[in-house]
Amino acid sequence: MEIDDFYTEHWKQIEDDRFARYEKMFVWSEGQLKLLEPADIQSGHNVLDLGCGPGSLSFGISGLVGETGMVHGVDINERFVSFSQEKYKDRENISFQKIEDHQLPFESDSFDRVVCKNVLEYVPDLTLSLAEVKRVLKPSGKLHVIDSDWGFVIVEPWPKETIVDFFEAAAPAFREPQIGRKLMGEMKKVGFQNVSVVIVPFVDQSGSGLNVLNNMASYIENFETMPSERVRELIDQAEKSVEQGTFLFCLPQFLVTAS
Template sequence: MTVNKDSYYQDHWLEIEEERLERYERMFEWRPEQTAMLDPADLQPGQRVVDFGSGPGFLSLALSDRVGDTGHVYGLDINSEFVRRSTQRAKESNKQDRVTFLQLTQDTLPLEDGSVDRVICKNVLEYVPDIETTLGELKRILKKGGKILAIDSDWGFVVVEPWGADRVRRFFNAASAAFKEPNIGRKLPAALKRAGFQDIEVDIRPFIDRQGEGMAVLSNMTGYIRTFGTLDSAELKAMWEDLEQAVSEGDYMFILPQFSVTAINGR
């Protein structure tokens, strides 16, 4: 794939090579301990829910358990292979009547005005080309009084020990073309306000890893940095050697805050 750094944040989701698809399937598998992350959405049986940027679809399937037989989940994503695999996964788990996966090919979402009770979007808004257009569409499809829950990282707000603050900053700056807005977490509340949402609430839930699980995220970032050639390969290699040594000696720590932002479509 030829790399255009100006559109890579979107291109790399439209076309995903097999190895990366499988890595995402492992990274985004829904774990029971993540359930509390959905509490701010106040999900109830019978609700119609949109999972915007549904990826491998594990979250949509977990959401369908929350809304039950009388509710429905729409998983929306721009990647056709994710949509195909998620649809297949829903059939295999006998949930095809509760979840519909749709591929997005334009900014306008394939749902009627005021037709859903909840919008969930987890780790997606950092990639959208125009946050105002996206939030405007999500607001359009929400019923009056409906709620959005956006869960997002902020790549300027990460701890990786033993690298220290300067190397962490260099590393994430080098990967930044993979995102439209790498600092989306801190930007979200104001963006929701501009889009006309009300009762905006912000919480932060840190992912803290001292065993090495978070290295999948760092490895993903390293892939981007190699693609862009934005860090010297000897420097990258030395950083990874330090990381692996710290893991084996028990000195490694990775902290990735997840902003959890809710807002109501009050108008």
């Protein structure tokens, strides 16, 4: 895979071990309702989950829209789509579909809500993707984006400079690694209004943040943007601090909602 378009291509082809890792990372929990709150999803709504991955967020949203509503999960990865179709085949208010890049196979003014969680950092052309979302939203609809910002992370015990170096080494995995801070301006540029930003901290003391760090480490090893002994050393330090009870991982989530 070329480094230049890795950020999008690595989602189209996913090896077995990475797929298994994602299945564990992207799971629905009631705690995620807080991330959806500003979207104000109501019973009966027709909702698009853009970049649905293994379908867990679509599943959570299906509980909010109830039997009279519908959730459409779409993703560029074929395997996520067939996995989700099988896993949620008994739920009549969810459907899954594969899409190509920014194109959405829906008529204009179709959705009450478009939700997009941890996806827009990977899209090749953010303006095109946002314009396409705007097209399929009803005039009364809302776009709700949930995203990280890889320049706004705490990994204790790593010093500030180490955190910067580590996430810069992983940056080719993203089209826009600092998506969190960019979203508001980009949405306004394509004509969204009433854009609000709320930041919800994800704080981990028990070591689940190691999944994120290991995922970044595998990108870095692939790109060879940091010596692999150094990457191993940093992950070892983080693992040791989990054992010692001094690990602290904080990855704020930007919730950006617009009409």
